[in-house]
Amino acid sequence: MSGIIPSDNKFADTTRKALTYLKELAASHDGWSFNSEKDNVKIYTKEVEGGLPMTRGDTVLEAGWTLEQIGAIEQNTGSRAIWDERFEFAEIKERYTRHEILIYSKLKGTWPVSGRDVVATSIAEYKEGEEYIIAITSVEEPTLPPVSSYVRANSPISGWVLKPLEGGAISMTYIVHVNLNGSIPSAFVKKIQIQTPLCAGKVVDYARKFGFPPYIKALEGRIRHEEFNHAKQVYSVEVDAIEEHGFFGDKTGSVVIEVSKKMFPNGFTVKTSVSENIHEKEEADGNTLITIKKIKAPVVITVSKD
Numbered sequence: 001m002s003g004i005i006p007s008d009n010k011f012a013d014t015t016r017k018a019l020t021y022l023k024e025l026a027a028s029h030d031g032w033s034f035n036s037e038k039d040n041v042k043i044y045t046k047e048v049e050g051g052l053p054m055t056r057g058d059t060v061l062e063a064g065w066t067l068e069q070i071g072a073i074e075q076n077t078g079s080r081a082i083w084d085e086r087f088e089f090a091e092i093k094e095r096y097t098r099h100e101i102l103i104y105s106k107l108k109g110t111w112p113v114s115g116r117d118v119v120a121t122s123i124a125e126y127k128e129g130e131e132y133i134i135a136i137t138s139v140e141e142p143t144l145p146p147v148s149s150y151v152r153a154n155s156p157i158s159g160w161v162l163k164p165l166e167g168g169a170i171s172m173t174y175i176v177h178v179n180l181n182g183s184i185p186s187a188f189v190k191k192i193q194i195q196t197p198l199c200a201g202k203v204v205d206y207a208r209k210f211g212f213p214p215y216i217k218a219l220e221g222r223i224r225h226e227e228f229n230h231a232k233q234v235y236s237v238e239v240d241a242i243e244e245h246g247f248f249g250d251k252t253g254s255v256v257i258e259v260s261k262k263m264f265p266n267g268f269t270v271k272t273s274v275s276e277n278i279h280e281k282e283e284a285d286g287n288t289l290i291t292i293k294k295i296k297a298p299v300v301i302t303v304s305k306d
Helices: 012-027 067-075 077-083 186-195 199-210
Strands: 033-038 041-046 054-061 087-097 100-107 116-127 131-138 154-164 170-179 215-220 222-229 234-240 253-259 268-271 278-282 288-295 299-305
Touching: 012 054, 012 116, 012 131, 012 154, 012 170, 033 186, 041 186, 054 199, 067 077, 067 116, 067 131, 067 154, 067 170, 067 199, 067 215, 077 087, 077 199, 077 222, 087 222, 116 154, 170 199, 215 222, 234 253, 253 299, 288 299
Parallel strands: none
Antiparallel strands: 033 041, 041 054, 054 170, 087 100, 100 116, 116 131, 131 154, 154 170, 215 253, 222 234, 234 299, 253 288, 268 299, 278 288
C-alpha cells in the first residue's frame, strides 16, 4: 500500500478533499484550544460554524510497531468495537478500491439521547516511513436512507494521522467533527468532547494488550469481503483475481496477510481452498507473514486461534 489508488466513483472528489482537509487540520495546533490531558492523551477543541466543536486527541505509542499495524487497529471494525465504547455496528456497503470504501455505521445512544447512524466514505493513504492517514467524511447515498430508530448524524471530517518519530515511536492524532443533530443535553455534549479524543489512548491500550488484527499487507487482486471477530479471534477475507481496474486474464492473484503474535500467542490456523499454495514466514519480531498465491476464483481465507 502506497499513495492513493485512482477511482472514478461518485464520491471520489468529496473523499479526497476530506483527506486534504484532515492533513491541514493535523499539520499544526493553530486554531486549536487545549482542553485537558488524560491517560497520556492531550485533548484539544476547535470551534466551527454549526454543530459541536471539533475535537482532537494527540498521543504517542512507544517503538515496536509499524504504521500499518496501528492503522489496522483503527480501521478494523472488529477492533473498533473494543477501543470505541460508543461504536455499535458497521458494514462496508461498497468497495471502490482496496483502500476506499462506502460504510454504514451505528453509534450507541445513552438515555435520553438516541443512537446515531452515519453513511460515510473512508480512504487510507500510506507513505512508507512517512505517514498513514485515514480520512472519513459523510456522504448522501439514496440507497441508505435514515432509519426510524436512529438519528442520522453528519460527520464533515474525522480520521487518524500517524507519523513516525525519532527512535521508532509513533505520533497519533485523532480528529473528529460530527453534527449529531436532534436534541442533545449539554452534559452529553461535554462528555462526548472528552470521550471521543480519548479513543487515541484506547488504540494504544489495544495494541499493548492484544497486538493488531490480521490485515492485508499486499494484494494482487480484489477484496470481496473482510471480517474480524475480536472476541472469537477469527479473521476471514474473501479475495479473487480481479484487479481493481480490470481482469487479470490468464494471470492469478496473490495476497499477503500479517498476523500478530500477541493477538495469537498460542498459535493460529490458516484455512483456505487453495491450502497447497500457502506459505508462512515468521518475522524477526515474532509476527507472521502469510502468502497465498495462484488465486483465481473467489477464495475465502480464515485465520483463527489454535
